Amino acid sequence: MTISRLPITGFSNPAVKAARSLREKKHRKREARFLAEGLRLLTEAREAGIVPEALWVGQHRDPHPLIDALERAVSDCGGVIYETTADILSKISGKDNPQTVLGVFSDLPTTLDRLDRTRSGIWLVAQAMRDPGNLGTMLRTCDAVGAGGLILVDQCVDPFSVEAVRASMGAVFTVPLAQADWGEFLGWLRAGPGQLVGTSLNTTHDYRGAAYASPSFLLIGNEAQGLPSNYEAHCDLLVKIPMLGKADSLNAAVAGAVMAYEVLAQQG
């Protein structure tokens, strides 16, 4: 089967503008689509059964079997392949040295009811997380520890921003993700088994060797404010990560990872 590619060389082509606009949140929301860049990320997606609606490839790309596989997958699913210049790839990605492949994906579902809490003993829950790098890094950590997924509570940064997708190193395609407000999350959580674990300065309970249940939901608060105290009150267990220096908190993604690896070690 031959692969058909649509050549695009004009910056003013509407497809260029549409793809480029996905770097901005308001356009992502309106279009319910997002951008992912690079052969590695797009291959992770493909292997997870997620294929872009539109694939952009550079005119002067070196041949690569993984690009061939991507093109076949997009073609088989009825997607479109645009072949374009490095300058246009730069324009879409906003980078001087763009990747030679970009994909436009439909938003992935992020409802709580899709999550299967029996899938893993570890879940990460980020509350009001603001930094896309932290969000992507937490997805990557979820993948590494075999977590059930990442639950975004309250107003978090967009998990489908270019920065978050990039920082996830592809985990955005492989780790289940949900978005909910605090009330919804609590309702869902309490409808089944699960221990809510908060990291807090307001406890003497060391995170190391605390009694984690399975599944544990590890709640990490906002980068600047930490967890609201009334959220702490809903936790089944509050633990403290030692802070021996001047500062009173870790980077949020680091705190999530230190907690997740402790629970993983316990759960074996």
Add this chain to the structure above:
Amino acid sequence: MTISRLPITGFSNPAVKAARSLREKKHRKREARFLAEGLRLLTEAREAGIVPEALWVGQHRDPHPLIDALERAVSDCGGVIYETTADILSKISGKDNPQTVLGVFSDLPTTLDRLDRTRSGIWLVAQAMRDPGNLGTMLRTCDAVGAGGLILVDQCVDPFSVEAVRASMGAVFTVPLAQADWGEFLGWLRAGPGQLVGTSLNTTHDYRGAAYASPSFLLIGNEAQGLPSNYEAHCDLLVKIPMLGKADSLNAAVAGAVMAYEVLAQQG
């Protein structure tokens, strides 16, 4: 004692241009100075005995005892205080909502010979680290675990970039920092006690419960390539952090923190 403040309202004032230029690495190198933003960071610096050469304060700032303390410290040390508009603070910081205080600091020393390896049982060593957020986050982790310092090996991102300073949350002022190439570092390391620990995929040795000596130097490789294999060969101990998912690595700052907290737990 009265505090004297120099009013600056013109964008073209050379002091504005000089401060603003410090957002770029080439100017930082030439001037051997760097920028730090915000009352929190500047207060961390002051409490560590590090005072900016120049302090920029907003005309319409709210009174704050920590700003008063900063102004007194700068004045006592013969530094200059510029009082300026929010627009000029925006121009210097490159942000729409600038902090109301900014400081211009002389570069901090980063030679290996300043480090005292008896100071702590944990040290972080980052090799060819490229991301300023990761570098700042590792400094913050060093503070949290009471590490002796962060050693940057080979060509790393500038630790005095605005992004790295910000991500460190002030730890750039409190955590000893050194820069060296691999050969220099090894020479320094082997001139005294110290176990070099590498994280690697090429071992079955789990990081958890491995026999860490004191001091341990935890070596974290470049974000994209990991550690060069000939560097691994120099390690006294190679350990593996479990990776249960699709990806074969963690974020570098996360890997450093997971390792550092394991060593901290062992060393008590």
